[in-house]
Amino acid sequence: MKLQVYRKLQDLDVFAQAWNALVEESASHVPFLRYEYLTTWWKTRGGGEWESGDLYVVVAQNAQDELVGIAPLFFTKNLDGKDALMFLGSIEISDYLDLIARPEDLADFTNALLVHLTGPEAPTWEVLDLYNILEDSLTLDTLKNSAPQHGLKYQQEQLQPAPYVDLPDSWDDYLAALDKKQRHELRRKIRRAEGAPEGMRWYIVEDEAQLGAEIDAFLQLMALDKNKEAFLTDVMRTQMRQAVHVAFQAGWLQLAFMEIGGKKAAAYLNFDFSNRVMLYNSRDMISARSKLLSNPSLLTRIYCISKRHNKSSCPC
Numbered sequence: 001m002k003l004q005v006y007r008k009l010q011d012l013d014v015f016a017q018a019w020n021a022l023v024e025e026s027a028s029h030v031p032f033l034r035y036e037y038l039t040t041w042w043k044t045r046g047g048g049e050w051e052s053g054d055l056y057v058v059v060a061q062n063a064q065d066e067l068v069g070i071a072p073l074f075f076t077k078n079l080d081g082k083d084a085l086m087f088l089g090s091i092e093i094s095d096y097l098d099l100i101a102r103p104e105d106l107a108d109f110t111n112a113l114l115v116h117l118t119g120p121e122a123p124t125w126e127v128l129d130l131y132n133i134l135e136d137s138l139t140l141d142t143l144k145n146s147a148p149q150h151g152l153k154y155q156q157e158q159l160q161p162a163p164y165v166d167l168p169d170s171w172d173d174y175l176a177a178l179d180k181k182q183r184h185e186l187r188r189k190i191r192r193a194e195g196a197p198e199g200m201r202w203y204i205v206e207d208e209a210q211l212g213a214e215i216d217a218f219l220q221l222m223a224l225d226k227n228k229e230a231f232l233t234d235v236m237r238t239q240m241r242q243a244v245h246v247a248f249q250a251g252w253l254q255l256a257f258m259e260i261g262g263k264k265a266a267a268y269l270n271f272d273f274s275n276r277v278m279l280y281n282s283r284d285m286i287s288a289r290s291k292l293l294s295n296p297s298l299l300t301r302i303y304c305i306s307k308r309h310n311k312s313s314c315p316c
Helices: 008-025 035-043 103-117 139-148 171-177 180-194 208-222 226-232 233-248 294-306
Strands: 002-006 054-061 067-077 082-087 128-130 198-204 253-260 263-273 276-286
Touching: 002 103, 008 054, 008 067, 008 198, 035 233, 054 103, 067 103, 103 139, 139 263, 171 294, 180 294, 198 294, 208 233, 208 263, 208 276, 233 253, 253 294, 263 294, 276 294
Parallel strands: 082 128
Antiparallel strands: 002 054, 054 067, 067 082, 198 253, 253 263, 263 276
16 A cells, blocks of 8 residues: 655645545545545635645555545644644534545555654644544544554544434335324425415525525525624635535535525525435524414425425425
């Protein structure tokens, strides 16, 4: 296994296709590890989350020069002020991060990576600070087992749960999984929404020519929350616009809106990736609620699930 370090973004472009192919076979198959997402993130340092840092991506190839492992890292001062190697994508705006390797190659790649990082060619770091690894990732046990062999101390902390719901294969199966009262309530809400006198419209953005305006509309809804408004600095807005465009072009964006009386009332920014719909961000405009549409955000989520099952609208 041959390791090579890359410190310039343009030098990684040659790996773009193979990088994404490896993500598809990796132990953690999530959109936040794709080449186009992480390179977009790096250009703004996560929307300004990191003021400075040096790219340090470690790529492993086998004897046939096939890509077998990627450690997408950068060198910076972490939140504790320590010199650290961290995942590209850390921390706030990338839900899931990890090493990139097939399950059968992960242990060997991790061992080779730690040999390199504890050797003289690596930057002088105090901590390998790896955020946002899923709790069922194979990487956790692999690092735990490998760290002592290289004189390293392993410590794991849970930041927050990463909830998910397995969806059935069809919309009818989804409804069947609900109890009778839930099905009745769901259908009642949908009927009332679709018959609302002020008019209700739900849609997913499918025209790239309209995407810029729709992203701005989504950001405007987010900014109605005072905490989100402070979060949405100019550079963060740039980051989110770029990330949404990248997701659209790659085919895994699901940007959905509900309008009431011609005004946007709720929005969901999802990633429809690898047979999963990942909720990335959402917003409910409370002032747009009415007696008939008391929870436009819930209805928008239901319509997104329905769309995922190839139905243009929810059956009543």
